[in-house]
Amino acid sequence: MSEEWKQALAEAVAEHEARARKHANFFDGLDKEVKHHGIAKEFCENLNRQHGIAYSIRTDAQLDPSLPPDVALKDAHGRTVGVEITELVNRAAIDAQIQGRDDYFAISFEFGAHEAVAFLHEVVVRKELAAVNVCSQYADFLLLIHCAEPWLSRDALASAIAAHAWPVTRGIRAAYLMFDYMPMDPYRIVRIF
Numbered sequence: 001m002s003e004e005w006k007q008a009l010a011e012a013v014a015e016h017e018a019r020a021r022k023h024a025n026f027f028d029g030l031d032k033e034v035k036h037h038g039i040a041k042e043f044c045e046n047l048n049r050q051h052g053i054a055y056s057i058r059t060d061a062q063l064d065p066s067l068p069p070d071v072a073l074k075d076a077h078g079r080t081v082g083v084e085i086t087e088l089v090n091r092a093a094i095d096a097q098i099q100g101r102d103d104y105f106a107i108s109f110e111f112g113a114h115e116a117v118a119f120l121h122e123v124v125v126r127k128e129l130a131a132v133n134v135c136s137q138y139a140d141f142l143l144l145i146h147c148a149e150p151w152l153s154r155d156a157l158a159s160a161i162a163a164h165a166w167p168v169t170r171g172i173r174a175a176y177l178m179f180d181y182m183p184m185d186p187y188r189i190v191r192i193f
Helices: 003-018 032-051 091-099 104-110 113-131 154-163
Strands: 071-074 080-088 140-147 174-179 189-191
Touching: 032 071, 032 080, 032 140, 032 174, 032 189, 080 113, 091 104, 113 140, 113 154, 113 174, 154 174, 154 189
Parallel strands: 080 140, 140 174
Antiparallel strands: 071 080, 174 189
16 A cells, blocks of 8 residues: 555545444544545455455546446456445434434434335435446446444344345346445345345
């Protein structure tokens, strides 16, 4: 890691610590490019470890920041794979925490697997609308949803994901959920579809 990159990361972490959001804040507040690069790096490492799928970050890609994807990866054959990145988060809990409300913990615990899958379904539909217009430019197009919700059980969520009827997508070829709060867990990634 270069000294410039280390300095940028240190500044981003200091800014992150000063922010009001404390709930599910694993990547909150970082510069968007730094955030997406870090998430994509974690995704590549974990996908390879868990499933033997080898991707690397494509540093030579010229991406339009106003369009998907957020990151370009290179697959084992050198082809470019687009990855759109978003997060699974309990917005009501964030609002309650920032406002200092007494019901913050109650709201945090109300967001279970059922609520998370409903949220994920909405994300897939919304991200598909944007991806369908650009996906033909890539060998593959993935949706990566990172989750920093500490109260969500990976096993319960994986079961709910498996039982859910996901929408048919033409742009997004696969969607993954990566748990941010389990960095040492070898099974951080759940394939949605």
